[in-house]
Amino acid sequence: MEQKLDIITIGESLIELSTDESMSSAECLHKYYGGDALATAIAALRSGSKVGFITRIGDDAFKNFLLESWQDEGLDISQVKLTNEPNGLYFIARPSLKEKELLYYRRKIAPSKLSLEDISPDYIKNSKVVYASGVTQSLSLSADEAVTFAFKIAKENGITTAYDPNYYSKIITQEDAREDFYHVIEHTDILFMSAKYDTVNILELDSAENIIKKLWDMGVQIIVIKSSEKGGYYTGYSGNISFTEFYTRDVVDTTCSGDVFNGGFLHALTHGCSPFEATRFASIVAGLQAQVVGAIKPIPYKDKVYSIFRGEA
Secondary structure, eight states, X not given: OOSXXXXXXXXXXXXXXXXXXXXXXXXXXXXXXXXXXXXXXXXXXXXXXXXEEEEEEESSTTHHHHHHHHHHHTOBOTTEEEESSOOEEEEEEEEETTEEEEEEEXXXXXXXXXXXXXXXXXXXXXXXXXXXXXXXXXXXXXXXXXXXXXXXXXXXXXXXXXXXOOOOTTTSOHHHHHHHHHHHGGGOSEEXXXXXXXXXXXXXXXXXHHHHHHHHHTTOSEEEEEEXXXXXXXXXXXXXXXXXXXXXXXXXXXXXXXXXXXXXXXXXXXXXOOHHHHHHHHHHHHHHHTTSSSSSTTOOOHHHHHHHHHHHO
């Protein structure tokens, strides 16, 4: 590639079918695409970053929809490869704030074929940040190897690495999530964690300050702990810990909101913001996204985010 990328994400893509009614009563489902690392990529891209995505997609009826959608967004898909396995699928229904139906079909899907051969060292070297999640690692042993290899290549070449365990008990066991975490943590510069799921299940700690200090001791430079209980984010960097409240309480759907936050954060960080400023920027991105049903479609664009961000400065 001629132009250096700001961010590369590695992960799965899924077809999203959503409704703001219940599954039993809905007569129409809205088609889009989803996936945690993909949500991070699109959030950074719509904020103004140059972003590349590494994945495998199925050569099925959804192939052209995915490729054309990503090209229209401006996502670099030069490292997206086709495979014979099908594309994954999930359904999301949000008839009310207290009701949510979520069904995943992601076994033996195309992204599970991610492997070492999908990681180009030259492509990695052409970026500022490489990002992946535990969800990507959970796809298969070969996908876990691909993430670990990409992080090693990045670290050897001075490229920043960012990781989110994104623990979800329905797709991975606690033991496997911990193992995956320790595969990459020594190569990780930026770590995003959920206080509700990640820190308790992987580190077995529930104090944000203690977690951040432990991770600093492990060599992680920047840590963001997302706490729904406290209603905000703890950011730890260079010996300092700061708390930022969620941008909004007017939440409709939090599907992928944490991943969207990660994309906003990485964009801001690679465009001159401090980690603490990046948290505030990312909170706006995630807050706006969470006001609409769906994972990626409602991610806001940079003009709206920056107008709010600069207005609060």
